[in-house]
Amino acid sequence: MSESNQSDKIIEFQNVTKSYGDHVVLDALDFSVRRGEKVTIIGPSGSGKSTVLRILMTLEDIQDGVIHVAGKPLWHEEKNGQLMPASEAHLRMMRKEMGMVFQQFNLFPHMTVMRNVTEAPRQVLGLSRDKAKKRALKYLDLVGMTEHADKFPSQLSGGQQQRVGIARALAMHPNILLFDEPTSALDPELVGEVLQVIEHLASQHDLTILLVTHEMQFARQISDRVCFFDQGKFVEEGRPEEIFTEPREERTKAFLSSFLGDH
Numbered sequence: 001m002s003e004s005n006q007s008d009k010i011i012e013f014q015n016v017t018k019s020y021g022d023h024v025v026l027d028a029l030d031f032s033v034r035r036g037e038k039v040t041i042i043g044p045s046g047s048g049k050s051t052v053l054r055i056l057m058t059l060e061d062i063q064d065g066v067i068h069v070a071g072k073p074l075w076h077e078e079k080n081g082q083l084m085p086a087s088e089a090h091l092r093m094m095r096k097e098m099g100m101v102f103q104q105f106n107l108f109p110h111m112t113v114m115r116n117v118t119e120a121p122r123q124v125l126g127l128s129r130d131k132a133k134k135r136a137l138k139y140l141d142l143v144g145m146t147e148h149a150d151k152f153p154s155q156l157s158g159g160q161q162q163r164v165g166i167a168r169a170l171a172m173h174p175n176i177l178l179f180d181e182p183t184s185a186l187d188p189e190l191v192g193e194v195l196q197v198i199e200h201l202a203s204q205h206d207l208t209i210l211l212v213t214h215e216m217q218f219a220r221q222i223s224d225r226v227c228f229f230d231q232g233k234f235v236e237e238g239r240p241e242e243i244f245t246e247p248r249e250e251r252t253k254a255f256l257s258s259f260l261g262d263h
């Protein structure tokens with residue numbers, strides 16, 4: 001893959017700091033993702049991997065630095081050449097670039113599968129009922145859930161719920177898909193069906209994917225780049241075969257060997 005240049009970058013963190021009280025979770029972080037790239041973040045539990053995604057989804061704010069998404073500042077707005085904190089309207093506009101699939105699915109329990117997938121396109125994008133339904137059917141078909149369109153989340157397995165979660169994210173037509181440990185809440189026998197859907201999406205070259213996972217074998221299969229995150233920074237990054245077979249940093253080696261020992 002060619003070296004990135006400025007205009008290639010669909011996500012760019014520059015010097016981003018995020019703390020909870022005294023606990024620094026992102027420490028002057030620099031990080032970027034190219035358009036169409038599939039990037040996996042790995043690292044110890046509690047290190048801040050999900051925080052990276054939650055900040056992108058504007059679910060958590062930042063204390064310092066600047067993030068650009070699709071060339072526009074995410075948490076800021078440019079006014080008279082200066083970066084000011086973003087308004088709610090700006091955040092709403094920026095959110096449309098991204099869709100997120102959550103560890104715990106986060107489906108609306110009181111809505112059917114169909115309504116879960118049509119709700120945001122109708123409310124946020126202003127699609128008509130018919131258009132939203134047509135779009136939902138397309139993505140429910142893609143994740144193999146069409147026949148369950150009239151069911152409620154409680155009537156579905158975890159794997160099925162997560163596939164609906166993926167259809168729901170896709171129905172907003174995001175340029176970037178964020179996956180936050182999408183299989184870690186699933187029983188082992190249900191992991192495969194969700195990974196299969198993600199693998200299919202990853203084969204689409206125009207979609208940018210940023211994935212946090214503990215599924216190392218899967219990360220290896222689908223990623224263009226794997227980034228090891230620890231103690232507020234990316235310690236090491238590279239092509240999957242480099243990171244998994246020839247990690248350079250001691251911390252990466254220790255993480256991977258403890259991980260392989262555990263699983």
Ligand SMILES: Nc1ncnc2c1ncn2[C@@H]1O[C@H](COP(=O)(O)OP(=O)(O)OP(=O)(O)O)[C@@H](O)[C@H]1O
Pocket residue numbers: 020025043044045046047048049050051052181
């Ligand atoms: N709202 C919050 N208030 C205080 N601390 C928080 C909050 N959210 C996250 N943290 C802390 O920030 C750190 C990073 O959390 P994060 O969920 O990003 O880690 P992670 O690497 O994704 O972990 P895991 O792999 O276990 O999901 C953790 O120590 C967590 O306890």
